[in-house]
Amino acid sequence: MSVPSHPRPRPTLEDVAAKAGVSRATASRVLNASPRVSPEAHEAVTAAVRALGYQPNQAARALVTRRTGAVAVVFSEPEPKIFDDPHFAWLIRSAARSLAAADVQMVLLLVHSPEDLARAERFLAGGHVDGALVFAPHRGDHLPSVTRKLPLPVVYAGRPWGPLRGLHLVDHDNEGGGVLATEHLVSLGRKRIVTVTGPLDEHSAVDRLAGWRSATGASDEDVARLTEDGGFTREGGRRAMAALLERVPDLDAVFVASDLMAAGALDALRDAGRRVPQDVAVVGFDDHPMIAPHTTPPLTSVRQDTGNQVEHMVTHLVRLLREEPIRARREVLPTVLVPRDSA
Amino acid sequence: MSVPSHPRPRPTLEDVAAKAGVSRATASRVLNASPRVSPEAHEAVTAAVRALGYQPNQAARALVTRRTGAVAVVFSEPEPKIFDDPHFAWLIRSAARSLAAADVQMVLLLVHSPEDLARAERFLAGGHVDGALVFAPHRGDHLPSVTRKLPLPVVYAGRPWGPLRGLHLVDHDNEGGGVLATEHLVSLGRKRIVTVTGPLDEHSAVDRLAGWRSATGASDEDVARLTEDGGFTREGGRRAMAALLERVPDLDAVFVASDLMAAGALDALRDAGRRVPQDVAVVGFDDHPMIAPHTTPPLTSVRQDTGNQVEHMVTHLVRLLREEPIRARREVLPTVLVPRDSA
DNA sequence: ATGATCCGTGAGAGCGCTCTCACATCGGGT
């Protein structure tokens, strides 16, 4: 009973062809929507397919077409980060949606450890997938150097570290966003604008900081005093804000480089008895739909449309897979300020 | 060297064999760790593999072995639920971890719509994967009826609706957990114990309610008055608690069937000016590591070890794939009360 | 010595599909 006694073998294309009274070649033509098939043959084959419950064998198909119809989505981040930061949930969700729309199967690869990296490399090199979307923002991460050697189309999210030559990537205008946020605070008449940065081993964090700097005209010593790394976590944001309040008691505005950190910063400001936005104006980054509208007060934030970014990545990858001529290797998407109550 | 647009074709087993001076068969034996190979041949083949950077073609291998080395993990839930409820993040994380440990590739399938279901069915039937882990708790969900017809080993999380005959599943003792929670409240001397349930189209919610009922000995009319559906969401938990406070002003304890809802219930109790646990004792369910320890006050909760459940599912599935004799089709894992401050 | 057994090996037959090529058949222009 428990032993799967020899189940009826899956019908093959040969069976379908026989039942339809045509050759395997014609049956194949019908399945692949080739134009040169007579209506009668088409009809006979589709009927046979239905009658037999035929499903093409993907392995056989992949063997000859050299296409699997699947792409890998690879995240290289510590495990807690991926699962606790809603930003990643949003990325996965967007990827699932965009790939489904392109009728491409998504294979999720999470790389936390060196063994995971080896496994992922084997997998990507093994021809399991036609291409990959890679999220590996950290300096010193070995994933990009592995993937760039692979004979596999890859599109990166943001700017990975190392040489960019030959890479395809979709980035956001993080520096422009930083400028936007900071200039908004300046236009509000704020004089002492500090910033909570992300980890500076990520380009996005570096660029947002650069935006703040260019808008404030901060000197090197200003940077040392007026900025603090919040590690892109909520708790980090709280701690960084607390440290800045200590160091710069007369601060009247802060640009926080992610909404999650901004939520932590708001906690710290509340704990310190500062009113937002009256005493301290706060601008976040991401405009994350699960965070920004729900903080107290609702967070003014720089929108980076993650769903849009992933969609561009997918479109780009699909084009690479089709070997269509590519317009640009590198896309930079705009950011826009979304004003709410915190600034 | 050669035309850049035509990348060097991937070496085949034939190439490896030629370079090693053996036959394809012997090379294959080495790759598949067959015992009957001379040390010299083994050495020669491994050297050739390294030298050529050979990677077996998975499609060809899958074609003959009828094994892909991948399994699908299928979630059938509305999109917002999957991404906003930390329970699912935890499930995905556990699945990724357990499957990686078993050296099986994970293919994540998210089913939100009828089209998604059709796509998933095609995918599962297409021989892309060797088996599947299915999370589809809702009554009326068509996924289980689809998957049970597939000639594919499947292990279900919890009890799906419909006939259980022939299904493999790993469940938690939800009813026992409900009893545990409620008896704990009784032992505290609480007299009016209400409950916030999950959506009753899920067996887990029904079972937890049954546990509460058996421990309280509630009559049918009690059930109508003392229970409220919180839909397994935070906001639903808040609303349900508010409704119960309205209806049963003298309640002194509540069993909330998930931690996420319990967080909402705590909000409602705070809003109503009830102290926890002095005025109202609260017990949650899940003991979710991201929630239970962090509420105010920290939440007493019934632990269901999700990671353990998924691990059991994976072990079970791997055993099915190996066609090993299966001990039991159905496993029920124990639950245990974790006391904190809320009760 | 003779046979029986084992061990390492290679030849070769597929797995189920796609795709090229050659071949009929059928108009329609000259």
Added chain:
DNA sequence: ACCCGATGTGAGAGCGCTCTCACGGATCAT
């Protein structure tokens, strides 16, 4: 009448791998 191209079709050659089978040579018991 002729040839021409367009059109639908089938035969068959692989894609890269695994696995059965047969075979020669070494090892063992008799």
